[in-house]
Amino acid sequence: MSDVLESLFVLGTSHHATPLDVREQFALTPAQALELQLQLHSHDGIRECLVLNTCNRLEIYGLADRIERVDEIRGLFCQKHNVSEVLFKQYAYSHNNLETLQHILEVSTGLDSQMVGETEILGQIKQAYTAARDAKCTGNVLNRLFEKSFQAAKAARTQTGITRGQISIGNVAVDLASRIFGKLTQSRVLLLGSGEVGAKTAQALKSRGVGDITVSSRTFENAHKLAHSLGGAAIDFEDFTEQLEHFDIIICSTAAPGSLLTKEVMKQNMKQRPERPCFLIDLAMPRDVDPAVEEVENVYLYNLDDLSSIANENLAARKAEIENAREILKKYAWNLWLQLRRRELMRKV
């Protein structure tokens, strides 16, 4: 008997094998991700699907009538988003059946995250799942799969110490800022974009004494709201480049498709403040800051990969806990696999 769930699959790319500059090419806006999800669901051979789109990963979960559909999905994605299929094949991975289950459980627990053990990914998966469920793109199998993955993530976190000793992006940013400026009380922060990671980083800096935080976002209302919660001010997005010289720390987390800060812009900025260093934290995907900015004297540029690798420096000490968590998830995955097969068999009968 052929397996009833043999066409359960995940196709995607993540930070593990895909460098930042390639991930930028695959990155989707929330609207594009939703559109892709609807398009896939309307495909005849795909019963259920969910697109998970974060800074570090783009994954398509689905249940198809046959496993060969994965190749069609790959082609469809590359054609729609004008991505080279050769490049996508080079960096993409796909799993099916039990491996898909194990994969989503590890992703939701944070074991597959760039900063191992981080909890933010769980919120992002929940958000993606809610959107897919509301759009009726998920069904019995994916609903069960994702709901169980949330339970498994919670269990693995409570039963192991994978989050112990974990360092957040905000903490790393604060430590780096201290190495650049010493005391942060005199430092002025500009937050570009009103994303969650950027806001958390600004909050971490504020908790270490930064006195002045300014927010700028394409939607002024969002900027104003976030500035109010951080006890700072908001400025027009169109004006921020003219005011760059006043800021020591610039956190970029916009959804802009191209670079907001180029080498030329930063060169001009540093001419106004040659003695004062500038710390750029680029949390955006695609990146908001041109990597060539790093060459500008007295500018220190850190992107998501840099901050994550620093945060993971104590990973070796947590290795045993990570293995324990993986074992717990394996049991969850096997039980879930048996449940899903039973349900599918029942449904077929």
Add this chain to the structure above:
Amino acid sequence: MLNEIAMSDRNAFAAAAAIYGAAFLFGLITLLMRRPYSRAVMFALLVGAFLIQTLGLNLRGAEIKACPLGNPFEIAQFLAWSLVLLFFIIGPVFRLRLLGFFTAGLASLLAAGSFIVPSWDRAYPPGIFGGNPWIELHAALAIFSYGIFAILSLVSVMFLIQQHGLKKKQFKGVYQYLPSVQQLDLMAKRLLITGVIVLSASLIFGAVFWVNNHDLVPVFKLVATCLIWLGYLTVFVLRIQKKLVTRRHAIACIILFVLAMASLWPIQSAQSAQSAQSARDSEPSTHVER
């Protein structure tokens, strides 16, 4: 009274050099063990070495009846002493992490290095400064300014290490214990200003002497000293105008200090030759025996 202390000046200098070296090793070992060192222990070791070195300089000064700056050995000792004195002034005020470690390293290098060539501590005729207190003040201030430039070069090295770590995304090791680049850059600016002022004052006192005693000042010494002063003055002006900042400023300060150190030897040799000639021309004198 100093002569009654049962310790020769060279023994005191050797003991001080050993303690500076111990302080440096203590810092190095703890840093290699990826731990911050105890500031209290580092400070205590430096105070101990400094006091013993001060005793040595006093004994030597009492012996020659002048400021002990008559040969390369004494200059190196005085320079190390000035460097550590400056550390005691700026270290606790600005709390620059690892400055004690770097100071101990350079002080031990200068103090111990001066023992390597025995002829550096050669005897010289008494009254090398011609009994003129102004020229003695000139020499002391000049070497003290070199002490300031020595600590400036240490701060510049620390700046370059920290900046390298930040640019290359290095997080662990010595980088996490170093002060921030902004603190180091600000300190370098302050030290440069202070050093230029002290060296300028030293040259003014020297110029007063030189106007009345052209023959006693070797031309090489005059030219080399003025070039070093001009070098620092140029860096100072460019820094004030914000044209030479951060990395390039640090590199310029290190290069200038190396040049200043390299010029000390020929300056001292020219001065000794000139003094010996003057002594021979005037009257027979007894050299101070070591």
